[in-house]
Amino acid sequence: MVTSESTSKVRPSGEGKAVLPLDIARIREDFPILKMKVHDKPLVYLDNAATTQKPQRVLDALNRFYTRECANIHRGLHYLSDQATVDYEHARTRVQRFLGAAESSEIIFVRGTTEAINLVAHSFGRKFVGPGDEIITTVMEHHSNIVPWQMLCEEKGAKLRVVPINDAGELILDEFEKLLNPKTRLVAVAHISNALGTVNPVRRMIEMAHARNIPVLIDGAQAVAHTKIDVQELDCDFYCFSGHKIYGPTGIGVLYGKAQWLEQIPPYQGGGDMIISVTFEKTTYNCPPHKFEAGTPHIAGGIGLGAAIEYIDNLGLDHVAAHEHDLLEYATRRISAIPGVRIIGNAQKKSGTLSFYLEDVHPHDIGTILDRDGVAIRAGHHCAMPVMDRFGIPATARASFACYNTREEVDALVRGVDKVREIFAR
Amino acid sequence: MNDLRDLYQEMILDHSKRPRNFGKLEGANHEASGYNPLCGDRFTVHIKVDDDIIREIRFEGSGCAISTASASLMTEGSKGKTLAEAETLFEKFHKLITGDAAEPQNAEALGKLLVFSGVKEFPVRVKCATLPWHTLKAALHDGHKVVSTE
Numbered sequence: 001m002v003t004s005e006s007t008s009k010v011r012p013s014g015e016g017k018a019v020l021p022l023d024i025a026r027i028r029e030d031f032p033i034l035k036m037k038v039h040d041k042p043l044v045y046l047d048n049a050a051t052t053q054k055p056q057r058v059l060d061a062l063n064r065f066y067t068r069e070c071a072n073i074h075r076g077l078h079y080l081s082d083q084a085t086v087d088y089e090h091a092r093t094r095v096q097r098f099l100g101a102a103e104s105s106e107i108i109f110v111r112g113t114t115e116a117i118n119l120v121a122h123s124f125g126r127k128f129v130g131p132g133d134e135i136i137t138t139v140m141e142h143h144s145n146i147v148p149w150q151m152l153c154e155e156k157g158a159k160l161r162v163v164p165i166n167d168a169g170e171l172i173l174d175e176f177e178k179l180l181n182p183k184t185r186l187v188a189v190a191h192i193s194n195a196l197g198t199v200n201p202v203r204r205m206i207e208m209a210h211a212r213n214i215p216v217l218i219d220g221a222q223a224v225a226h227t228k229i230d231v232q233e234l235d236c237d238f239y240c241f242s243g244h245k246i247y248g249p250t251g252i253g254v255l256y257g258k259a260q261w262l263e264q265i266p267p268y269q270g271g272g273d274m275i276i277s278v279t280f281e282k283t284t285y286n287c288p289p290h291k292f293e294a295g296t297p298h299i300a301g302g303i304g305l306g307a308a309i310e311y312i313d314n315l316g317l318d319h320v321a322a323h324e325h326d327l328l329e330y331a332t333r334r335i336s337a338i339p340g341v342r343i344i345g346n347a348q349k350k351s352g353t354l355s356f357y358l359e360d361v362h363p364h365d366i367g368t369i370l371d372r373d374g375v376a377i378r379a380g381h382h383c384a385m386p387v388m389d390r391f392g393i394p395a396t397a398r399a400s401f402a403c404y405n406t407r408e409e410v411d412a413l414v415r416g417v418d419k420v421r422e423i424f425a426r
Numbered sequence: 427m428n429d430l431r432d433l434y435q436e437m438i439l440d441h442s443k444r445p446r447n448f449g450k451l452e453g454a455n456h457e458a459s460g461y462n463p464l465c466g467d468r469f470t471v472h473i474k475v476d477d478d479i480i481r482e483i484r485f486e487g488s489g490c491a492i493s494t495a496s497a498s499l500m501t502e503g504s505k506g507k508t509l510a511e512a513e514t515l516f517e518k519f520h521k522l523i524t525g526d527a528a529e530p531q532n533a534e535a536l537g538k539l540l541v542f543s544g545v546k547e548f549p550v551r552v553k554c555a556t557l558p559w560h561t562l563k564a565a566l567h568d569g570h571k572v573v574s575t576e
Contacts, residue, residue, distance in 0.1 A: 360443065361491070362465075362489065362490035362491060362494075363465075363490075364465050364467075364490040364492075364551075364554065365434070365490050365491045365492070368430075368433070368548060368550075368551060369430055369434075372429065372430055379465070380464065380465050380466065381465075381466045385466070388466070394465075394466040394467075394468075394488055394489075395465060395466050419430075423430060423431075423434050423439075424434070424439060424491075426434075426436055426439055
């Protein structure tokens with residue numbers, strides 16, 4: 001994570017080169033929805049960990065597909081089908097480069113992170129997990145990186161082991177080390193926590209697991225829009241993310257899998273496109289990635305995701321990370337200064353997500369009052385109930401930042417929380 | 427701000443901070459738990475029914491200001507009522523907060539519950555206000571069960 005002084009005009013980039021800061025006013029122009037008013041107030045959208053807004057470039061890509069090249073892919077001999085196939089596969093290559101994957105065949109298009117994890121739980125689980133085996137996950141995971149493994153364990157008679165966290169919301173690596181054993185078949189861990197903002201030491205965890213020949217799946221849903229990913233440098237076995245959290249459309253996501261695994265594990269769903277030949281005696285499966293992409297995919301979504309990645313590549317993820325980190329530091333300072341506030345998640349390394357709890361006020365009431373001022377945050381358990389239990393609270397209020405947010409929007413958040421206190425002080 | 431003031435009226439804040447009839451109930455013969463998986467609100471309602479009348483009613487659990495105040499005021503409003511009267515009260519309450527048919531003749535029956543009329547401007551909060559009532563209904567209908575808003 002790049003850190004920077006908030007007031008400096010020039011920020012250090014990941015490579016140590018001096019780069020110009022982002023022109024946020026111009027970036028905001030790219031997102032039509034940001035001009036909207038909510039309850040007669042300008043929209044202040046701080047729920048980016050749930051989903052990000054879409055730039056015009058992505059909207060145009062979707063529109064272009066449906067108006068100028070709508071056809072099914074990988075089968076038609078006609079012009080439109082060829083165009084659609086080229087664009088869809090071009091998007092796959094773009095994702096490959098974005099993640100630093102060795103081959104585009106290691107990029108599988110799915111509906112989102114949830115489906116990616118379910119695919120691995122199903123296909124890897126079917127082949128490699130048996131009675132008495134163990135899967136390791138962590139207490140800070142989103143339900144989508146808990147429940148598929150619970151289902152698998154129940155089916156196979158395997159056991160789910162859970163890495164604990166400390167009071168700051170960081171994984172306890174010594175405990176992780178102790179959980180790794182010859183029965184461990186897979187480690188599944190979030191790159192960045194959606195509820196706490198903690199950036200996990202995934203590189204180190206992968207090393208520790210690989211030292212025992214245990215593969216690792218990284219849930220990158222909260223990471224891809226905020227930090228540069230290089231799956232080969234990380235050496236992870238699987239990496240998952242959702243398009244809609246990186247300025248792309250909903251309903252499209254990515255599973256990266258190392259070729260060696262994708263060749264070994266069985267298909268996820270059966271259907272068209274995932275086969276080479278079908279007879280009632282024997283069906284031969286297609287090779288990756290098609291082996292895992294049964295049926296007509298979300299073609300427009302894939303193309304839209306490609307456009308989103310092009311957009312974020314042009315901004316530069318290092319610049320985006322620096323900007324979001326500045327907002328996080330500023331928001332943390334302002335919000336913690338409010339009496340009665342407790343920040344949930346104080347990891348040394350955090351991404352642009354701020355979870356907090358206001359004494360004697362339920363987060364839902366905070367959410368309602370902020371909404372009346374046009375400020376959109378998330379209030380709830382963030383689909384991460386175990387981590388809420390860990391901190392002994394039912395829910396938090398969460399503000400999460402993206403490239404288009406500003407310090408003025410943080411000020412609006414703070415004014416909103418002040419209003420909450422005013423209303424509840426009566 | 428006005429609609430927020432209408433929602434978070436003093437009586438609602440008072441009941442959310444100092445809920446009445448809060449805690450276990452010795453000798454309860456009906457009980458149910460209610461849960462809203464979206465926000466994590468969770469309430470258990472304990473009732474002592476005798477001769478078709480709600481003699482005692484208490485609740486436990488936690489939730490937002492709206493659901494907690496609703497549970498608290500529900501216990502006050504339903505105590506001493508017959509089961510049929512309690513169900514009718516819920517129907518009137520539901521109409522009040524969904525903005526369905528604001529019949530003036532309901533006002534008297536609703537009493538203090540009228541304080542929740544501001545909820546109708548906040549459709550996403552209707553479930554908060556009704557969770558305790560759904561739980562009450564479940565408790566009266568069959569002994570022990572968990573209801574969910576979803």
